[in-house]
Amino acid sequence: MTAAQRRGRRIMMTDEERDAFLAEARTCRVATVSPDGRPHVAPLWYVWQGGSLWLYSITRSRRWAQLGKGPRVAVVVDDGTEYGQLRGVELSGSVVPVGEAPRTGLPCPELTEVERLFAVKNFGLAEMVHDGRHAWLRLAPDTIVSWDFRKLGGAFRR
Template sequence: MSDDAPPATTRDRPETETSYGIPESDDGLLEWRVVETAFADDEVFWVTTTHPDGRPHARPVWGVWVDGAFYCGGGERTRWVRNLARDPRLAVHTESGTDVVILEGVAERLDEGTADEATLARIDDAYEAKYGIRHGTPVFRIRPERVLAWSGFPADATRWRFDSD
């Protein structure tokens, strides 16, 4: 079994009810490039944060994949950005409901005071190439902690874990 995922990553099957029909073998697991391609090529993503009272908050955003992480940004007064200031955990989902990629991680706020100029320039360059605009700051870096993906569910349902969950 080969995979081009970053080091220290576990690739396996998601755990769920047996009635879902997810195979027990590793045959048919997706390659990491499926995740990177989806985040590099898709234009709209759904970000889910948590309201202070625990309710989920989902919003569509633009975003780019740079240096092995997803970057997106929003206005300081938007609900989802205020949610991240309180609790930086989030999920990012591609727009498709059939070619699915779901990334879970922790948002790290980047701006001129927290990131070097070269990193911010690479993010802006990626935004300009994809959307025709430069995003500016603040922007949030989401490094994957856990990713789920499939395009032929249940046969290719794949999970990557980047920590000990």
Template sequence: MSRRDQIRMTPEEIRVYLDEQKVINVATVGPNNRPHLAPLWYFPHEDGVATWTYGSSQKAKNLRRLPEATVLIESGDSYEKLRGISLESDVQIVEDTDEVTRMGITLMQRYAGAKPGDAVPAELSEFIGRQAPKRIGLIFHPTKIVSWDHTKLGGTY
């Protein structure tokens, strides 16, 4: 078995890892054809991730021009602890304000520690409702997934 095969995460390990992590780095193609990289909060969605951003942001402009991105989620502070997932993705842009509001609530509840299905506080709903018209939702549908978990090597290289 190759080293690459040894460190690849299973689909279940990928789902767990996506649930555990908090920040994605999203690479889009800028107007000068250079990568534009931005960190974002996210929530797991289907086999990928989803988030929202301001509709006037550079990443939104880039994705309207070319709705493709690479998403990186990674952790570990030494070689034997490196873990991560790279998602080459087609990006669905969501502009329906009601859906963007739902996405914003899902996102904020995740970072507040709420569980799916928990009641949404009225203050949060009102806050997100005021934000949603300025934002778009982004759903990243992976076309290629690469994963690595160096902890599977047991400290050997």
């Protein structure tokens, strides 16, 4: 269960708005921390499915290595160029790997719909192509915070 957003209620997205935004956007930024405290933030493609953020990560990346030592992440998906257009979602929690790593396409019922959505969204394909370098991480967020400055209707200061 995710924690309720307390601040910014005026500009927070409804669950439906959040789900539509996360389904549409392609790139998120994933923040991890090494055991010695060094932060790392990198962009990654994802799918929002079933209340979870599914991250498709290279298994030989710094991110994957750091998550093997501590599964906590913070992820941001955002959009907008002008202040009054800014909107986004921040999710945080612990990730768990799903399927084989690296992924070669062995049957994994939990990934069937996730991979179908990912292939359509990011490659325009009906089926996922596996390269033997990536694997899936599932984030069932502990907290979700959203904002949509368009709801202010221009009522803001620069």
